[in-house]
Amino acid sequence: xxxxxxxxxxxxxxxxxxxxxxxxxxxxxxxxxxxxxxxxxxxxxxxxxxxxxxxxxxxxxxxxxxxxxxxxxxxxxxxxxxxxxxxxxxxxxxxxxxxxxxxxxxxxxxxxxxxxxxxxxxxxxxxxxxxxxxxxxxxxxxxxxxxxxxxxxxxxxxxxxxxxxxxxxxxxxxxxxxxxxxxxxxxxxxxxxxxxxxxxxxxxxxxxxxxxxxxxxxxxxxxxxxxxxxxxxxxxxxxxxxxxxxxxxxxxxxxxxxxxxxxxxxxxxxxxxxxxxxxxxxxxxxxxxxxxxxxxxxxxxxxxxxxxxxxxxxxxxxxxxxxxxxxxxxxxxxxxxxxxxxxxxxxxxxxxxxxxxxxxxxxxxxxxxxxxxxxxxxxxxxxxxxxxxxxxxxxxxxxxxxxxxxxxxxxxxxxxxxxxxxxxxxxxx
Amino acid sequence: xxxxxxxxxxxxxxxxxxxxxxxxxxxxxxxxxxxxxxxxxxxxxxxxxxxxxxxxxxxxxxxxxxxxxxxxxxxxxxxxxxxxxxxxxxxxxxxxxxxxxxxxxxxxxxxxxxxxxxxxxxxxxxxxxxxxxxxxxxxxxxxxxxxxxxxxxxxxxxxxxxxxxxxxxxxxxxxxxxxxxxxxxxxxxxxxxxxxxxxxxxxxxxxxxxxxxxxxxxxxxxxxxxxxxxxxxxxxxxxxxxxxxxxxxxxxxxxxxxxxxxxxxxxxxxxxxxxxxxxxxxxxxxxxxxxxxxxxxxxxxxxxxxxxxxxxxxxx
Numbered sequence: 024x025x026x027x028x029x030x031x032x033x034x035x036x037x038x039x040x041x042x043x044x045x046x047x048x049x050x051x052x053x054x055x056x057x058x059x060x061x062x063x064x065x066x067x068x069x070x071x072x073x074x075x076x077x078x079x080x081x082x083x084x085x086x087x088x089x090x091x092x093x094x095x096x097x098x099x100x101x102x103x104x105x106x107x108x109x110x111x112x113x114x115x116x117x118x119x120x121x122x123x124x125x126x127x128x129x130x131x132x133x134x135x136x137x138x139x140x141x142x143x144x145x146x147x148x149x150x151x152x153x154x155x156x157x158x159x160x161x162x163x164x165x166x167x168x169x170x171x172x173x174x175x176x177x178x179x180x181x182x183x184x185x186x187x188x189x190x191x192x193x194x195x196x197x198x199x200x201x202x203x204x205x206x207x208x209x210x211x212x213x214x215x216x217x218x219x220x221x222x223x224x225x226x227x228x229x230x231x232x233x234x235x236x237x238x239x240x241x242x243x244x245x246x247x248x249x250x251x252x253x254x255x256x257x258x259x260x261x262x263x264x265x266x267x268x269x270x271x272x273x274x275x276x277x278x279x280x281x282x283x284x285x286x287x288x289x290x291x292x293x294x295x296x297x298x299x300x301x302x303x304x305x306x307x308x309x310x311x312x313x314x315x316x317x318x319x320x321x322x323x324x325x326x327x328x329x330x331x332x333x334x335x336x337x338x339x340x341x342x343x344x345x346x347x348x349x350x351x352x353x354x355x356x357x358x359x360x361x362x363x364x365x366x367x368x369x370x371x372x373x374x375x376x377x378x379x380x381x382x383x384x385x386x387x388x389x390x391x392x393x394x395x396x397x398x399x400x401x402x403x404x405x406x407x408x409x410x411x412x413x414x415x416x417x418x419x420x421x422x423x424x425x426x427x428x429x430x431x432x433x434x435x436x437x438x439x440x441x442x443x444x445x446x447x448x449x450x451x452x
Numbered sequence: 453x454x455x456x457x458x459x460x461x462x463x464x465x466x467x468x469x470x471x472x473x474x475x476x477x478x479x480x481x482x483x484x485x486x487x488x489x490x491x492x493x494x495x496x497x498x499x500x501x502x503x504x505x506x507x508x509x510x511x512x513x514x515x516x517x518x519x520x521x522x523x524x525x526x527x528x529x530x531x532x533x534x535x536x537x538x539x540x541x542x543x544x545x546x547x548x549x550x551x552x553x554x555x556x557x558x559x560x561x562x563x564x565x566x567x568x569x570x571x572x573x574x575x576x577x578x579x580x581x582x583x584x585x586x587x588x589x590x591x592x593x594x595x596x597x598x599x600x601x602x603x604x605x606x607x608x609x610x611x612x613x614x615x616x617x618x619x620x621x622x623x624x625x626x627x628x629x630x631x632x633x634x635x636x637x638x639x640x641x642x643x644x645x646x647x648x649x650x651x652x653x654x655x656x657x658x659x660x661x662x663x664x665x666x667x668x669x670x671x672x673x674x675x676x677x678x679x680x681x682x683x684x685x686x687x688x689x690x691x692x693x694x695x696x697x698x699x700x701x702x703x704x705x706x707x708x709x710x711x712x713x714x715x716x717x718x719x720x721x722x723x724x725x726x727x728x729x730x731x732x733x734x735x736x737x738x739x740x741x742x743x744x745x746x747x748x749x750x751x752x753x754x755x756x757x758x759x760x761x762x763x764x765x766x767x768x
Contacts, residue, residue: 288568
């Protein structure tokens with residue numbers, strides 16, 4: 024198979040080396056070269072990124088995204104694995120659907136597509152889906168989530184937390200009290216009061232997280248909290264971790280960068296769930312990501328077709344793109360700010376999300392003998408964001424912004440999916 | 453000025469200019485032939501996604517008195533009820549050559565979206581968007597206050613006047629627009645209502661706020677008190693326990709009216725729930741200017757249409 028050497032890369036610890044890849048695996052990190060030599064001077068080599076929260080929309084919403092276009096977008100963003108959320112149509116609540124999604128991912132061949140299974144049948148919050156069947160399926164589902172909806176029934180949540188211990192699974196909770204957020208349109212605060220848009224109060228997220236960390240503690244289970252968005256949520260996670268509760272938490276790139284002030288123009292490109300919060304929340308989320316209270320960055324990449332955003336705010340869909348911009352925002356928050364380092368970047372973008380998920384062959388430190396999932400980025404590049412990239416949708420919240428860093432190469436299982444920032448034609452290998 | 457989307461867009465001079473034009477329009481409305489040729493050949497569309505006979509009629513009369521061609525495009529019985537998007541409706545009106553669109557919509561920001569989307573070139577007038585704003589209502593309220601308390605004198609503002617807005621502040625587009633405009637004109641605005649319906653974020657922009665109407669009347673000598681309509685869906689959503697309790701604590705009744713200064717104006721944007729936020733003694737008292745508000749609505753909307761659409765031709 025392939026044999027090449029990335030010459031002169033910078034590793035996360037700042038040292039320089041050549042990385043040899045042979046037959047899909049890293050065969051050397053050092054001074055040697057063999058096969059084709061590819062100059063990688065000035066590029067940082069990192070383990071391929073792993074997204075724990077991606078909406079690929081297929082099956083059912085192929086007008087927004089397909090497993091293939093979402094995989095391509097992921098590869099361009101430096102990812103070698105994504106976790107496909109369950110809110111498709113039909114919902115990924117059976118072994119059949121999760122196996123189909125995995126098969127579509129393998130067929131596309133750009134990233135490892137790991138399906139997430141629904142916690143409840145049809146995401147309806149009434150009855151547990153067949154979690155064991157999904158875990159035992161070829162898709163080997165370990166992460167379960169009703170994302171888009173909250174598992175709000177405390178009894179059902181308690182049972183789900185306990186039940187996934189049968190196969191070492193984890194529940195990823197979309198923390199949103201449904202009664203406190205009926206018809207909510209944006210963050211509840213000064214801006215929503217002025218704009219007359221129904222508020223989504225911070226307490227609707229925080230009260231569910233507080234409840235669920237206690238349920239997890241009582242059950243002796245792991246729990247993962249999706250898209251943390253408020254300063255108060257950070258405090259609860261910090262408290263829970265200090266208490267020894269097995270909780271992990273993610274933050275999206277957009278909650279690290281954007282605020283509710285952007286709603287002022289009523290442009291629904293900024294309508295997202297959970298909503299963009301205040302600058303105070305952004306600062307708390309950044310600090311928590313740096314100090315480890317928040318474990319990972321997950322994109323919540325949520326493609327929507329034009330007609331779902333080209334309308335009045337109230338009628339628009341929630342969600343924004345994220346796969347091709349996440350690494351840039353992570354770089355901005357962790358590196359360019361001077362507040363953290365590339366090792367932390369690797370943790371939040373690759374090793375930790377893989378560890379939470381238990382996905383095999385992903386999120387491993389670059390080392391001889393490991394599968395060659397490698398992302399090379401040029402941190403000195405600046406790029407102006409235009410359009411939705413490889414995504415089928417164009418709901419790009421960073422349109423016109425200049426973001427730091429560029430993914431130059433993405434190597435998935437030893438083969439280029441992205442080379443010189445361009446997609447490489449793929450297919451089942 | 454091309455659009456009127458929010459009271460926020462009106463500076464003091466601009467607001468006073470519109471009110472002054474409305475004085476001239478009021479004089480036209482007192483003539484035997486209540487008509488000006490100003491907007492002859494212009495097409496004005498009343499685009500109403502919510503029922504509101506009052507506001508729609510007021511705009512229709514205003515536009516017709518300025519000789520505009522008026523088309524009523526209501527959600528019921530049109531393609532809108534078949535699920536046509538705002539974009540397609542707007543582009544249809546654009547293709548038909550509308551010069552002005554008066555929009556009433558259930559979504560906050562809909563007027564803003566129409567004006568900024570590029571779907572249509574017409575001037576957009578916000579006739580109420582969700583729970584956001586209703587700027588022409590605020591203009592007609594300001595006009596009525598100036599008429600009654602400042603002798604209807606051109607060029608004057610509302611400096612020093614104390615005005616209470618009472619009721620469901622949180623969901624009221626009338627309250628939002630008045631809070632902004634009346635303060636732009638120099639008045640002190642106080643917000644009064646149940647704690648569930650007076651958002652702190654809005655109260656922070658007011659001269660003061662009260663959860664008790666009695667306390668407010670005791671502490672402040674109001675020059676005008678504006679009662680907001682209570683929507684029945686607020687009760688089912690537990691913002692307050694019952695209509696009886698609301699009327700008892702926040703309703704303007706004869707007893708409370710007697711405690712207000714003798715000349716305090718009693719205002720209501722209509723339609724009233726008699727016996728709920730206002731009782732007959734208050735609504736029909738000599739202090740009530742509620743019908744004057746309706747009459748002034750036409751003059752003020754003529755003034756707004758004139759400023760947006762006439763291109764500055766003289767009023768004869």
